Amino acid sequence: AHAWGYAANNGPDKWVSNFPVADGPRQSPIDILPGGASYDSGLKPLRLKYDPSNCLEILNNGHSFQVTFADDSDSSTLKEGPISGVYRLKQFHFHWGACDDKGSEHTVAGTKFPFELHLVHWNTKYPSFGEAASKPDGLAVVGVFLKIGDANPSLQKVLDAFNNIRAKGKQTFFADFDPKTLRPGCLDLDYDGSLTTPPLLESVSWIVLKEPISVSPTQMTRFRGLLFTGEGEAPCCIVDNYRPPQPLKGRQVRASFK
Ligand SMILES: NS(=O)(=O)c1ccc(C(=O)NCc2ccccc2F)cc1
Numbered sequence: 001a002h003a004w005g006y007a008a009n010n011g012p013d014k015w016v017s018n019f020p021v022a023d024g025p026r027q028s029p030i031d032i033l034p035g036g037a038s039y040d041s042g043l044k045p046l047r048l049k050y051d052p053s054n055c056l057e058i059l060n061n062g063h064s065f066q067v068t069f070a071d072d073s074d075s076s077t078l079k080e081g082p083i084s085g086v087y088r089l090k091q092f093h094f095h096w097g098a099c100d101d102k103g104s105e106h107t108v109a110g111t112k113f114p115f116e117l118h119l120v121h122w123n124t125k126y127p128s129f130g131e132a133a134s135k136p137d138g139l140a141v142v143g144v145f146l147k148i149g150d151a152n153p154s155l156q157k158v159l160d161a162f163n164n165i166r167a168k169g170k171q172t173f174f175a176d177f178d179p180k181t182l183r184p185g186c187l188d189l190d191y192d193g194s195l196t197t198p199p200l201l202e203s204v205s206w207i208v209l210k211e212p213i214s215v216s217p218t219q220m221t222r223f224r225g226l227l228f229t230g231e232g233e234a235p236c237c238i239v240d241n242y243r244p245p246q247p248l249k250g251r252q253v254r255a256s257f258k
């Protein structure tokens with residue numbers, strides 16, 4: 001079977017044939033109606049603690065690019081918020097559109113953002129990311145929307161690394177990046193969901209931050225220059241690497257704010 005992707009022949013509508021959980025009860029992303037979220041006064045503020053020296057590399061995996069972190073210690077962790085225990089940062093990556101009117105995976109009352117950042121963490125009660133990824137409380141992903149506006153200086157460091165990872169499979173050393181600089185305010189919307197790409201495992205506590213951060217149009221176009229394809233292949237830019245919202249199936253979204 002050809003690998004999954006985002007094209008007409010291998011995109012989100014086709015994933016269910018190889019990954020039947022695509023039609024499961026807690027799939028992601030979803031359309032979030034803030035009015036429909038229930039304020040949970042018991043929610044403590046999310047605690048992100050990242051050590052930039054844990055940053056290892058940046059790589060183009062053919063679906064997006066990701067910045068991978070060393071996760072052999074508790075120096076870059078996520079705590080509190082809707083989760084219990086300590087979750088370690090494994091990687092962050094983005095989803096984006098071919099143009100500015102789409103690109104995010106989660107939507108807010110139908111509104112799409114041009115980009116969505118995912119900070120992926122795994123529950124240290126399990127021995128590894130791979131183990132945690134198959135448990136209902138194994139993963140926690142923080143979703144941050146990006147909108148067009150002023151340039152984002154901390155993001156520029158990531159973009160400057162793109163020249164070395166334009167083609168699929170390329171990776172390069174990438175150090176001293178603190179993703180906390182990418183965190184807007186603390187209006188969180190939380191719900192139980194899944195990975196938004198195959199294997200679509202239903203193991204993710206989603207923490208979607210309501211307030212977007214800004215990136216400039218120039219910075220945005222840099223993302224769209226990355227290639228799905230490997231070197232020597234006809235170049236195909238990574239765009240529209242997002243899964244559309246999935247049925248809520250009775251799930252409750254909790255808000256950390258009134
Ligand atoms: N877009 S997202 O929901 O934030 C998302 C986060 C991580 C993955 C991932 O790690 N896949 C590979 C993978 C999956 C399961 C076990 C091991 C793996 F490497 C996929 C999607």
Ligand SMILES: [Zn+2]
Nearest residue numbers: 093095118196
């Ligand atoms: Zn993602």
